[in-house]
Amino acid sequence: MLKIENLQAGYGEMVVLRNINISLSEGEIVSVVGSNGAGKSTLLKAISGIIRSSGTITFNHHSLTALQAHRIVERGVVHVPEGRKIFSEMTVFENLMMGGFLCQKDRTENLERVYALFPILAERRKQLGGTMSGGEQQMLAIGRGLMASPKLFLLDEPSLGLSPLFTDVVFKAIRAINKSGVTVLLVEQNVYQSLKISHRGYVIETGSIVLSGTGEELLNNPEVKKAFLGM
Amino acid sequence: MSEPILKINKVSKHFGGNIAVSDVTFAVEKNRIFGLIGPNGAGKTTLFNCMTGFVPITSGEVIFNNRKINNLRPDAVCRIGMVRTWQRVKPLSSLSVLDNVMVGAFAITGSAGAARKIAVEKLAQVGLADYSAKLAGSLSIGLKKKLELARVLATRPEMLLLDEICGGLNHTETASILQLIRDVREEGTTILFIEHDMKAVTSICERIVVLNSGVKLAEGTPAEITSNPEVIAAYLGGGFDA
C-alpha cells in the first residue's frame, strides 16, 4: 500500500534521512523505533509532505513525492504530529471539526467514535484547545486525526504524556482502528507496547534503517532489548 | 524525619468554573525524590505553575524553606532555589544548545567563562555534548527534553520540579536519566517528579502523591501506591505490572 524507496530528507542543507526503504501492506501495523534524534519524526513528516524529500513515496500506486501536504491528506494519509499541535484558540469541538475538514459526510459518525474513545473530549467540548492539559491535548490530537477517516494513519508518539491507563486505551484503540481496516505506521518510544501490537517493525539509527522484522522478532532481538528496553 | 523543604497547604486553582486543583496539601522533605502522579488533567502541571508563580493561586499557600512564596514572580522563585522544567518544552530556539544551558548557569554566576564551564559539564551529564553547537530549535523532541534538564541543572537548584522529563525517551535512556537524577539528589537537591512512566516513578521515588481531578487521592511509598485500589482504578488500570 505504501512503498518508500531511496528516501532522503532533511532540513535546509542538513540531511537527516538517507536511503530509506520501507513498505507497508494494507491492514498492517508497522512500528518504527529508534533513539532520540534518529529521524523517526522526520520520516513521518516526509511522508505527509510537511518537509520536502527526494526518492519515491508511492501510496496505492500513486506517487506522493511531489504532492503538497494538503493533497496528501486528501488521499487518506493522516498524520498525528508529535508535540500535538493543537489549534489553541479554538474549542475542542472546533478542533475536531477541523480534523473532519475534508470528509464532512462522515463527521457525525466519526465524532461519536472519538467521543466514545475519549469521553473527556465530549465533556470539555467548549474548552479552548490550548488550555487543555498535556495528556488531554494528546487525546485531542489523536481524535482530530481520526476525524479525517484515515486510510493510512501516521502516529508520532501517541502515548507521549498519557497516563498508564490511557496509554492502554490508546494502544487498544490503535488495534481497533487497525482492525476496522486502517493501516498504521507507528512511531513510539514505548517500544515494548508498540512492537507488541505491531505486525512488523523497523529500527532506525542516525537516519538509516538498520534492522527490520516482525514485531516478535524485534522484541526478542538482543540489540533491541539492550538499546530500547533497558534489559 | 527531616525538615520539609516544601509545604503545599490547601492549594486550589480554579479556571473560571473549571477546578484544576482543589485543596491539595502535602509536604516534601529535604533531599528526597518525591513523585507526583495522576491521570491526565489531574492538575499536576497546574500545581507546578502555581508553585513557580506562572499562574496566581486561587487559595491556599505554598511554603518553601519556611517562606510563603504565593505571590513571588517566576524569576524570584528561581532565585530562591526552586526551578521547574516544562512539559511542553520551551527551548530558546535560535540560540545554540550550549547557550541555552549557559542562560541557566548565569543564575549562579556573573561570568561568561564560568557559565560556559558549567554548561559544558551539564550537557555532558545529560548526554547532549555532541549537540552543543546546534540550534536548540532544531533538536528532536526527546533531545529537547534532555536540554530542559541540562538547563535547570545548570542553575544548581535547591529544589527541582521535573514535568515529564522522561516522556519521549525509551527505557534505556530513561534509565540513564534516572541515574542522573539520583546523582543530583546526592549533591543535595530535592526533587519533585511528575511522570507517567510508572516503572520510572516507582524505581526512583521515595514517596508519591497521587492527584485525581484536582484532588489528592493518596500519598505513600511506591509499594503502598501501586497496591492502592483507588489509584489502580483511577490511574494505573490493569496494564501495569510493577
Place this chain on the structure above:
Amino acid sequence: APLKIGFINSITGKEAQIGENLTNGAALAIEDLRSKGVQVDFVREDDGGDPKNALAAYEKLVTRDGVIGVVGPYTSGCANVVASRADQYQVPLLVPAAAKEEITRNGYKNVFRLNAPADVYSRVLLSAVAPYKPKTIAYVYAATDFGVSTVKTAQVNAASMGLKEVANEKYQQGQPDYRATLSKVKAANPDLVFLVSYDADAILLMRQAKEIGLAPKAFLGAGAGYTTAQFAQQKEISNLVISATQWTDDVNWPGAANFAKRYQAKFAKEPSYHAACAYEAVRIMVDTAAKTRTAAKLRAGLKAGSWNGIMGPVKFADYSGFTNQNNHPMLVQQLQNGKTETVYPAQFSKKRLVYPFKR
C-alpha cells in the same frame, strides 16, 4: 565654462504636490531662457522636505557641481537650514516661495527671497475686509509651520483692528472628519473665519462647513489650499471664499496672463502662485548670473538689480528687520461663480469684493 545654477525642490514626500508646481514653473523659465539664447546648466536636486537632505543637496551643488547660485528650497524648514549655510559657502541663494519670516531676518548676505513672508498673508486679507467692520474672528488652521506662523501674525493684525477672537482650532492634516471642530466654531458664531490649509483639506473643511451650516460673513483663506484650481472647481462650496495669494493670472503684471496661457498649454493645468514664483525666481537668478558669471558678482547683481515681470516689480531690499527681501505686494482674490477674481489691492484689481458671504 557653462553657466551652472542649482535648484533645490521638494518633489517627493509630503510637499511633493506643491513641489511639482515649482518644478513646472522652473522648467518653463529654463525653456524661455534657452530660447532667448541663454546657455545654462540647470542642476536639479530633491530634498524630500527633509532639512538634512536639503543641506546635502546644497553642499553638493556648491562644492561638487560648482554652481554659482541656487534657487530653492521650497519648504521653510529646508530653506532655513540652507540659508544658514549660504554665507559660509558664499554662494547666493534665492528662495522662491518659502514663507517663514526668519529666513531673511538673520542678516545673511547671500540669502534673497522673492515671495512675501507669512505676515503679509493676514495683513492683506484683513485689510481687504476691514471696510466692512467685522467684529469677531475664528481661526481654523493646519498644525504646520506656515499655519501657525500665519495665524500668529493674524492675531496681531486682528487685535490692532479691534477684532475679538472667539475660537482658535489647530488641526492635524489628513483627518477625514472636522465636523466636531467646525460645529464648535459655528457655536461661537464669528463674523470672520480665518483658515490656513494646504491642498485638499481646504475642500474637506468647506464641504463639512456647508454640511453643518457654518456661514460667517466671510471665509478668509490664507494658504495654498484656497487658491488652487481644484478648489475653484468645487463651486458649490467654494463660491465667495476670499484668499490671499502671491500671484493671480488676471493681475496686470507684465507677462502674467501670457505665462498662465503657456503654462496651461504645456502642463494641462492652471499655474498656481508657486509656479509663478519659481518661474520668476529662476529667470531672475539665471539672467543675473549670465551677466555676472561669479558667485560674488552674482550676489552684488541680485542686490543691485531690479526687475519687472510676471511677479510685478522685484527689488531685494532691506526694511523693517528684513535683508534682501522683495517687498512683494500680495493679492486678495475671491471666487465668484467659479472664476478667480482679484479683488484687492485696488490698483491690481478689476472686480469688487462681495461681502457678506452667502450660500
Place this chain on the structure above:
Amino acid sequence: MKQALIIALFAAFTALLPLFIGEENPYIIGIMISVLMMAALSSAWNIIGGFAGQFSFGHAAYFGAGAYTTLILIYSFELNPLIGAAAGMVVAALIALITGSIVFGLRGHYFALASIAVAEIIRLSVLNFEFTGGAQGILLANVTLWGLDLNSKTPFYYGMLLLLVVTLTVTEYLRKSKTGYYLQAIREDQDAASSLGINLALYKNRALLISALLTSVAGSLYALYIRFIDTSAVLDLRLSIEIILTAIIGGVGTLWGPVLGALLLVPLAEALRSNMIGDALVKLGLVSETSSVGIFLNDNLAHAHVLVYGIITVLCILYLPKGILGLFRRVK
C-alpha cells in the same frame, strides 16, 4: 577580544579618513556623518530590538528627546550644549522608563504598536506646546557656540564616530555578558526565561535605557549639526522605521549588521536622491543626455527614487532575509 580589536581598527581607519577627504569636501564628509549617525542609531536600536527582541517602533522619541532638549536649553537658557546633551539623556531615560513600565507587560505586536503610540504622543505634544517651538520648530541662529565652530563638520564627524564606537563597544560587551544572554533568552521565550530566574522587566528596561541614552546623544549631535529641528525631522515615525530598516538589512541581532546596513543604505539613498545613478549612466556614455532615455531618466529617476528605494527594500527582504551579514555567513 577579537571583536574589540576589529572595533579599534575600524575606529582608527574611520578616524583617519577625513585627512584624505578634507574640509574642502564638505559634501562627502556630510554624507559620512549621516552614515555614522545611522550606524550608531541602528546599533543602539539593535540592543533592545535585536538582542532583546522587543521591536520598538518609537525610537524617534529618544532621538527627538536629545535633539529638542539640547536646542531648547541653548535657545531659551543659553546653556552649554554638553549640559543640553546630558539633560537630553535624562529626558530620554525618563521616557524610556515610562514607556517600559507601560509596554513591557505587552508582547509581540502589542508591544510594537504601543511603542508607536508613546512616540506619537510625544511627537504630538511637542507639536502642540509652545515652549518646544511647536510646528515652527527651533532654529539655532548661532554659528559659534561656546567656542565651537558649528559650521565646521569635523567635530560632528568625530562626535558621531565616537558615539558609534561607544555603541559598538557597549553592544559587544553586552553580547558576551550575562545581560546579553539574558536579553536573547527573553527574545526567544519569555516564560522559559523567567523560569530560569530572569527578571523580565528589569532586563528589558535596562536594555531600553541603554538604547535610549545612546539614541538621545545622536539626537543632540544632529540638532547642533543641522541647527534646525522640527517634529517631522526628528520625531517622525519614518525615522523610527528607517532605523529598523537599516538594522534588518544589515543583519539584526549582530554586532556589525547595523553598521553594514548604514554603509549600504545611506549612500544608496543619497545616490538615488541626487540622481547620481542617472548621471553616472550618462557619464559612462551608456545613455546620452539628450536621447529620449536620458531625458526620461533625468525627469523620472528624480521623482522615482523613493520607488527605487522601496524596490530595493523588497528585494533585500526576499533575497537577503538574514541581512547582508547573513550573506557573508552563507558564503563562508
Place this chain on the structure above:
Amino acid sequence: MLFLQALVSGILSGGVYALAGIGMSLVFGVMNISNFAHGDLMMLGMYLAYFAFTLLHIDPYLALLLIIPVSFLFGFILEKVFIHRVIDHPHQNQILLTIGLGLIMSNTALLAFTSDPKILTTTYSSSAINTASGLSISVPLLLSFVITSVITAVLYLFLAKSSTGMALRATSQNREAAQLMGINVAKMSAIAFGIGTALAATAGALIAPTYYIHPLAGHSFLLKSFTICVLGGLGSVVGAGVGGIIIGVVESMAATYISTDWKDVVVFVLFLTVLLFRPQGLFGKKGGQ
C-alpha cells in the same frame, strides 16, 4: 446639541475606521503579519472609486461591486508573489516587506497619477440631513456606515460559521497542523490577504466621496487602523468594529470638549490605558500557550 452632534459624527466616521481596522485585524489574525501597506491599499481603493466614477460614471458606492473583487484579486496576487515568501520569516522581515511594498505602491501611484489630489464630487458629497433640532447627519457617512455594518456582519458569520472561515482561523493558529488537516494553507493566506485588501480598498472607496484622493492619502489611516485593531484585540472582527467606533467617538468628543489639536493624543492615551489594563485588547482572548 454640541454633544449629540459630536456623538453622531463620531459614530458615523468611526464606521469607516472600523472597516479599515477590520481588514488589518484579519491579516493580523490569520497571517500574524502587521501590514504596513494597509494604508496604501486603501489608497488603491480610493483611486479605483475615482476612476470608476470619472471614466465609467459609476457611483462610488455602487462601484464596490467592482472594487471588492478587483482588490481581492490584487491582494491575493500580492500574497502569492511576495508575502507568501516571508511567511516563515521573522516578524520584522514581514513588516519591512510590507513597508517596501507600500513604498512601491504609493510611489508608483505618484508617478502614474501625479501628486495632485483628485476630488471625487458626487451629488451627495457635502449633503446632510438636518433634523429639526439642528442636528446634521452627513449623507455619505450614513450610507457608508450602513455598508460597513453589513460587510462586518457578513464577514463575522463567514469566519465563525463557514468551513473556509474555520480553515482560515485554523491556519492562523498552527500552519503545520492545518496542513495536516488537509487545508491548503498557502491558499488560505492568499485568501486572507485578499479579503484584507478588499476591506482596505472598500474603506478607501467609501471615504473617497468625502475625502481627497492622493498617493499618500492612505497614510493617515495606517496608524488609526493599527490602533483600532489592537484596541479591539488582534484578529477579532467584532473587536475591530467596536474599536473603530470608539476611536471615532473619542476623536469627535475630544475635538469638541478638549481641543482639535489634542484629540489624537487623547486617542493614544486611551489606547495605552486600555492595553495597560487589558493587554489583549478589548475583545482579544487570553488563549492558552
